[in-house]
Amino acid sequence: MQAFTVHKGIVAPLDRSNVDTDAIIPKQYLKSVKRTGFGPNAFDDWRYLDPGEPGMDGSQRRPNPDFVLNQAPFDQATILLARKNFGCGSSREHAVWALTDFGFRAVIAPSFADIFFSNSCKNGLLPVVLAEDEVQNLFEQVEANPGAQVEVNLEEMTVTAPDGTVFGFTLDEDRRHRLLNGLDDIALTLQFADDIRAFEERQRREWPWMAL
């Protein structure tokens, strides 16, 4: 996983609540058996005026000029700003892969859906929870000054707005550590293989029907 320490970039304001993972990456693209290549179809239904299917040449499609990620400088954004309950719905990790493949490194919102939050942390895409008024403040600054840069610092757990205001956020220590160091979860877990085996032996003794 790509480590996340400090990132500074352009913020795209996506002024919607309950952005669901079906919207982030529509179902037809889930048929891929790969982890990459989802970026061109991130927010496909909102981003293009014509219906999309896997394998289409994006340059031949009609982009929706009203959609924020089709507008300069937001097409270069690396931080996404949205309203509450971002990433709700399906567990598809493809939604996170689509955002990272587009170039996003962080998403800032007042709240996230649980599975999206977890998937996000496992792919080096930092979900940042700020208070609703702080998010509102960022929306106003970014809309007044498109292209202004925001810094997200996971070491300090701060977001620095274009006007220099600093907002603090929190992330549990375990996730923060893994993100800061870009750690491979499975290798870490396998250090505890003996604990897992001991658990299995106990379970087989007490509740043998669990592993039928």
Added chain:
Amino acid sequence: MAGKTLYDKLWEAHVVREEPDGSTLLYIDRHLVHEVTSPQAFEGLRLAGRKPWRGDSVLAVPDHNVPTADRDKGIADPVSRTQVETLESNVTSLGLKFFPMADVRQGIVHVIGPEQGATLPGMTVVCGDSHTSTHGALGALAFGIGTSEVEHVLATQCLWQKKTKAMQIRVEGELRPGVTAKDVVLAIIGRIGTAGGTGYAIEFAGSAIRSLSIEGRMSVCNMSIEAGARAGMVAVDEKTIEYVRNKPQAPTGEMFERAAEHWRTLVSDPDAEFDAVVEMDAAEIAPQVSWGTSPEMVAPIDGRVPDPAAESDPVRAEGMQRALEYMDLKANTPMTEIRPDKVFIGSCTNSRIEDLRAAAEVVKGRKKADNIKLAMVVPGSGLVKQQAEQEGLDRIFLDAGFEWREPGCSMCLAMNADRLEPGERCASTSNRNFEGRQGQGGRTHLVSPSLAAAAAVAGHFIEPSALKEA
């Protein structure tokens, strides 16, 4: 000290290791796998030279991409076909249990888990699918995971989790005639919102929940995720134990009785404390119809489409306005005046035998209305289909002009050929009414099987009891 919640008990029974910050290595008993969220996980395993930790914990089945018609012709869409074939080659090369498309036991992963006894009370159950919460109806801790976690469970049989807060949603009293499990859960989501359960594991309790069949409880737990909660569950009672008895993978004989004795302890203690409690009066719940693009946007069948102008929160009002535009609905329209173009009865929420019986009861002796271009019934599994056919339900649907299909996820998310065309409106027994969910530009109204059936017959939403005599 307060007693334990069901969630406490299920959690504590699966802790392999706990770190000082509360991060817990949690053991997973059952790993359900489907074709959409697993290929990258199997590839990761292969690239790292790893093997599944406990292959016998896996049950794999293709469900999202499978066609529901002309199965003998295989899968027409080459991309879908590749995904299903990739699952087959991944699981067969590792010797994992698998029900291919031609197997009568094939079906929607959340229908076949309980049907096979692969998911049992007291288990931890995961799947790369957010509707895994369904299995909580058996008194299990079941939740959806992403693909990285699928790979992690394959490799280690465990997941790193932090214990969430516990919410009890208590529905007390008697449900009105015609009000189903689906209406209960839609009313709950309408009440607490799609983020109301975020950060919680929900236990559904109260006399109205206890009165539901196990299949009804599955419909309720299924939509926990639409209320924001990864896991939903119902305490074990004698109905649970009788449901599990004689299922193919359940224990038998003396071992079953021993297991049942343990399962009876899987209830929240009377003095257990929850972090949040929501109380609802069953008698106040009416049949529900969703009007918007989020599952919290629901109204009673005798109600009207709400007016964004009456909403005080501006962000919320804008969301409502956007939803009404997408749905092509006007504020204050009576729900009974909304006319669908298509009707879909199926999905992991409502495709079990009881759902099909409820729909068939409404349809029996009646005909599909002329304005309904397509009414389709998609059983949740090959075994559900077989059972329905033995009961003659297929004839009832076919005689009424419905289509009777093969099992799969189908038009719940339209990854196969079953989908809405832009602008089409659907009465659907599925779980999500998001923009484009059932096909780009499609408009979804979430309802119970009996309401979907009634809409197919009348051509507009209506309470089944208000239909003219058959």
